[in-house]
Amino acid sequence: MAGKSGRTIAATPQTGLKQKLLSLEGALVIIFILINVFGRVLSPNYNLSNVMRESPRYLAEIFMLFGMGFILVLGDIDISVGSIVCLSATIGCLTSNAGLPMGLAILITLLTGLCCGMINGFIATRFTELPTMIVTLGTQIIFRGIAEVSLGSGGSASLKDYEGIGILRAKVGPIPLAFFLIIICAVIFVIVLSRTTFGRHLYAIGSSKTAAQYAGVEVQKIRFFCFTLIGFLAGICGLFILASTYGANTTTGQGFEMEVIAMCVFGGIATTGGKGNLVGAFIASLVIVCLRIALGQINMNTQLILVIIGAMLIISVLVPSFRQRFLTLKKK
């Protein structure tokens, strides 16, 4: 069937669109550079080895960033990840203390995260009427509750034998192992989201669940998978927390969910789904980490740092919104 009227349609990508997409990441890179320069100017101790040494605590969180990116692109949200971190670290610690070999304990830690994610996914896909915010709000309390019960009175457990897990703290030069893992994860997840059919399906679901379903995308299966995935990543985070604190307590991972969501949003992923990419989110996470380290080194009031991050979050979403409106006005 050839076009009857002989109309042709252009099929070369417009560069304008791409530039638009690029601008956010570009801006983030510039901010990243600026923050590093300022960090260097403000604090004499802001250098590679120090930043790298301070980073593991934040790097553990960044593992979850990728999963959260997927979840947000789907148009869902998961606010239970902080509790999953707590529960998986707790279970890992307790099983290791119970005499299991470290390898097995590590495996159990990851599996705990995976199972928590599966529970979230199960409820979210079985009861699609429920907003995932509510589902994960409930499981957030439950997962931490289980951790509290397992930790018992005292609410804290420490690894009896932390030789084995020490491998996770290994460093290559000044750069911690976690950093390499993060880079590998970043490459994999960015490619999966931007280049593969799976990524395309994620955006389809996030843009319109109904249309995606009609187009043969297995919406619920993918949602289930993503919740499981973020659970697993939270397990990894829990593992690194376990490695860096030699233990777990009831406050482990508290507030991580909001920090991770904030990083994603700062990187341009919309909570309404279907928009944004992980490149932006990843750079944004580095920006926030560097900012926190730099401000920490000049001994700024920690609460004031949170105020700054809150303000940055709002501004980062306000600016594109107003820019859009400004552009349309100009066009008019």
Add this chain to the structure above:
Amino acid sequence: MKKKVISVLLCVAMATGILAGCAAVPTATAPAADAAPAEEAAADEAAPAAEGAGTFAIVTKSAGNPFMDRLGTGFEEVIKAAGGEVVRKDPESATADAQIAVIQSLISQGVDTIAISANDANALISVCNEARDAGIKVLTLDSDVDPSARALFCNQAGVEAVGQQLIDAVYDLTGGEGQYAILSATSQATNQNAWIDAMKAISEGDDKYSKIELVEVAYGDDEPQKSTDQTQALLQNYPDLKVICAPTTVGIAAAAKVLQDQKSSVKLTGLGLPSEMAEYIGDDDAHSCPYMFLWNPIDLGRLAGYASLALYNGEITGAVGDTFEAATLESSPYTVVDNGAGTEVILGPPFKFDPSNIDEWKEVY
């Protein structure tokens, strides 16, 4: 193709970002393994700035807590007097996790000593060891970490002494027999758990206390609302309850308010801030708390300050038997003792606040 070029450019830009930011010449040019000496160099640089007197850090449990604030006040006073530089850090929340970030930052700054009031005894072990590896003297005050990870613990009062004093207060207020309950902070609060264990051990070990019965340990999580719920539940579940003992500043204030508002006959004692509790301390039935205990947090901060200085100057190493002077404190000099698990110095017995002295102290802290 274009996209690839752009990605490469992005990577390069970011790499330059890191390098530009971390423009410390040694790290940028020398192999990464040389980073450690560079760090020491940075620390050395910092030292002359304080004219040889060093930089001393104190890490509290959380921001927005007057008790913690007064620890810092005392600490600062002593260090400033000695010509040292003080770094005060309040973590963003009352978690070990937040403290780790803060301590890491202090390591970067190359401070000379860090005094920590720990939110979790175990979670800080590795970061404390890291600090010590970097040549920083680590000590704790108020709330200890695992003894293996620090040089010295500045204890406000011996655990035994606190336990003894609390159980005696309970004994006194019950009149020698009857039920009492404990309202604690969170279930993982190190101090509270140690004191409660001590109370239990003492009462079990001595026939004198055989007639007073501990009915429940409730946890108010240091939240006013939950502490209120828990206090009310205690009153309701145990109608014969005579005394509540709350060894936590938030819990005792919340419990005091509940008891006083309800005009309950149940009496309260424990550990509390005079400024918070002034409203509730009194001998008559209109007040819920006849007396309570606490140590002077400013003095504790001072003690930690002196200990930090002594550690920095090499006067002490934190070993048992070490002695150091604390000019502005009454019981100076202090001697390091062994508490069974590690080494500590003890400020002194807890101070008793009763109607006679509360008005004087409520203005102080």
Add this chain to the structure above:
Amino acid sequence: MEKKSLWKKITASREASLVIVLIVMLIVISIFSPSFLSPTNLGQIFRNNTLTMLMALGMLCVMLTAGIDISITSTLAFAGMGIGLLQKYDVIHNTLLLFIIGALIGLACGFLNGLIIAKGKIAPIICTMGFMYIWRGMAYVISNNNWASGQDVSGFSDFGKDGSPGPYIILVIAYVVFFIVMKWTKFGRSIYAVGSNPEAAQISGIKVDRVMIAVYTIMGLLSGLAGVLSVSIYASAQPNMQYGKEMDVIAACVIGGVSMSGGRGSVVGTFLGALIISIIAKALPLVGIDAIAQNLIKGVIIVFVVILNVITQRTMDRQNLLRREM
């Protein structure tokens, strides 16, 4: 026929199913703790949860417009800390004036939220997340590591004292006012309209932006009020007060049948939802559950009730279909 429609009304109403859940809960609790239903205890349930119940009303409005506000407890802390300090430093001791100031602080915070969400077209969860950090941080900063304690707020705390009718009066007034406003005024209905179908509301001449701003401002006002009440009830102002409790408020609304996608929810449902949350908080220590397991149980109950809601709805739908089949 009449009877049947009455039965239908009961089964079709979410409120009725909530009442059933409540009754079952009360029976179970009473078995473990017979004194639970005593007047003092019931009074305490309301008093201890005044804040949750009060803020749930604002959250109802916000959620009716398909929004969410997670900055409420930060606003609460900011306002509460503000008026606490005013007393601590002996600036103002007049109870009424303090209430007005606290409410105004909350109102201003809420207005800012609403303005950014409505005019900046920003997802409410993001905007309020930003302010969650900001107001909480500001509460810490202004506190300067001090609390306003019992003696500082001594006269003022009489208002929220156990036995004082203050908190009850505020709660009753708030619920009555909201019940009337939401059902019988143009403004109340326009909130529903905006949540149900914003484009249509725009066409019907409703100023959607203004309604959005108003809704967040109300939420802020109630949070500010809750901050003042908190100081009054607990006789203490601390910068970390009610940390994380926004989730309780949201849970209360959801349990009460307020839809997160907007347009559906009622004051009565919200009240019942808040009551269920309050009873859980109050009953768990009473029925002798180990303190450590209380959070776990609370979470399980929340998830259970929420899923029960869905299952009830599904059964109802299925019954409707069956009826259609006949």
Add this chain to the structure above:
Amino acid sequence: MAEDLILELKGITKIFPGVKALDNVQFQLRRGEIHALMGENGAGKSTFIKVITGVHAAEEGHMYLNGQEVHFKGTQDAGAAGIAAVYQIPTSYMELTVTENIFIGHEIMKNGIIQWREMNKKAEELLARLHANFKVTEEVGALTIAQQQMVEIAKALSTDAKIIILDEPTAALTANESEELYRIVDELHEQGVSVIFISHRMEDMYRLAQRVTVFRDSRYIDTFDVDKITDKDLIKAMVGREITDMYPKPKVQIGQEIFKIENFSRLGYFKDVSLSVRAGEIVGLTGLVGAGRTETFQCVCGIEKPDSGRVFMNGKEVRIRKPKDAMEAGIILLPEDRRRQGLIMSWSLCDNVTLPIIEKLSKNNFIDHKKEYELSRNYLESVDTKAVSIFDKASTLSGGNQQKVVVAKALAQDHMKVVVMDEPTKGVDVGAKAEIYGIMGELAQKGYGIILISSEMPEILGMSDRIYVMCQGRVTGCLDREEVTQEKILELAMDQSGREVS
């Protein structure tokens, strides 16, 4: 001329960012007349209506009401002036009751308190006037589309409007529901209300209007007396060219049976539905809205789960559990609601077309963009989509072109055997309609089996080889092209015998 004009607009120009939506448009409405407003999609009719009702403010032009110039700042001004509109986009509040929907924005108040009892009473009166058979306390979300439409009309009536504007009121209605609507409009006419209505259906215009105004490409073309105009002239005025054959049904050699469903049932929706399609055959499926046509094929295609039912392709049973299974079996559904179900409106045309087959356009799960662009362009061109680039967003196209994209999306699935088109011309203008029928014919020629689900009698009669009629969830009859008449279909569609107790 001393015409009694109730409403007159002159020289209206409205500009949206980047587009001139109305260009120097004029319009005259006589008192008490029913005036049709016609034109292709994108001709500016809906924008024009919104200018009248004060939703949009025109950049230029004057509006006179009863000879007086008026400036509306908002819908409330228009409402106060006696103008009410029933919009094309769903303006119902699904979660609210009928009464509320009717009175939103102009509630009956006393001392600032809404008078629910009085409002319910008034609403009942209004519904009685429209012969509606539902309660005022029901939630609108629980009503059928036709009933929702009635609520919208009641809403317009509730303001005591002198001018009522109906924007495509019959688009979602079946034949006899439309009949009901005509009756209502007639009644309004008798009561002296002036009516403007927009519609794509010629029959609406002939049945109701006295005069018709045509817009094209944001411009005013002409106003005709309905009595003096022919289809041909009107279409020419609307499209700008002549359309010779509206239903270009080619002669096709009908082949073997390729698709059959047996005993499809779903509680509350449909029961025991069986039908078959042969290669090259266009099978019509009609009935009233709510008869279960759409729901049946949602189940066949795996969107919903049926209680029972079997599907056969070329005589072999296939099991369909999810949409993908149906696609792999070669059954492609073009859903009814293309904005929600058919397309992702915020996506580019290219991405939309390739979404179902993206796995086949990738190597080791990596998308091959070159292949993707090429393929989507080919298919989009093959259905003659009016678009500048394959990277245009779907939301920027008109309804007809969106439908073509949906068709291209189906065609891209090269193993397609049977295509189910659910209301393919709903909300599509005349020109694009004819093109879609043309595509349908070509598909039949290529040997695909086509199921055309439609409520529009002319297209069912014009395009189908065989017609199944459904009523209340059952197939009540199957008519051949030769024997079919409109009456026979209506009879089957309202068949009462299917109403036995199960």
